[in-house]
Amino acid sequence: MQEALLAIYRGLRTLREPAAFFGWVRSVTVREAVRTVKRLNDGTTYSPVEARHDSNPLDRVHINDVLERLSTPHREVLTLRAWGLNEEEMAETLHLPLGTVRSRLHRARRCFEEAWYPSAAA
Known part of the structure; x- marks a missing residue:
């Protein structure tokens, strides 16, 4: 300690x-x-x-920390993807058009990656 x-x-x-x-x-x-x-x-x-x-035991801590910093829509699509839903199922669950889900998922992945590897974004 x-x-x-x-x-x-x-x-x-x-x-x-x-x-x-x-x-x-x-x-x-x-x-x-x-x-x-x-x-x-x-x-x-x-x-x-x-x-x-x-x-790596640190991964669990980092993943939660990064997810908490994402916007709610980005966190939603990443969580649904982690649960195994495909884009069509996410669109149905979130009551959104398929194109919106695809663009949100793309942006969420990019934001997550930028937060996960902060030195690469700089």
């Missing part, structure tokens, strides 16, 4: 988006926890199932 608090204090000046403060704190805390576990772990603490899990 102390390592996380120190990292938050040291990195506070690098926070660019004040609205994303809580997501940023979670991200820093998870990153520091992972670093601490890696530093202290001898490899026997995790079960084989957990050891095979390849995804």
Whole structure:
């Protein structure tokens, strides 16, 4: 916990988006926890199932943070796409024309990508 608090204090000046403060704190805390576990772990603490899990634990924090910053229409189409709906089903669910759903989905993906990779947009 102390390592996380120190990292938050040291990195506070690098926070660019004040609205994303809580997501940023979670991200820093998870990153520091992972670093601490890696530093202290001898490899026997995790079960084989957990050891095979390849995804980055920070992704879940970042995805929620990025989605919260998107507009409601963009968040809606991305969420429906994640639930497996195709464009026609999204149009029916949202009571929108198919072309509107397609353009919204395109813009939502672009906005999500710009927020996910902020250095690429700069």
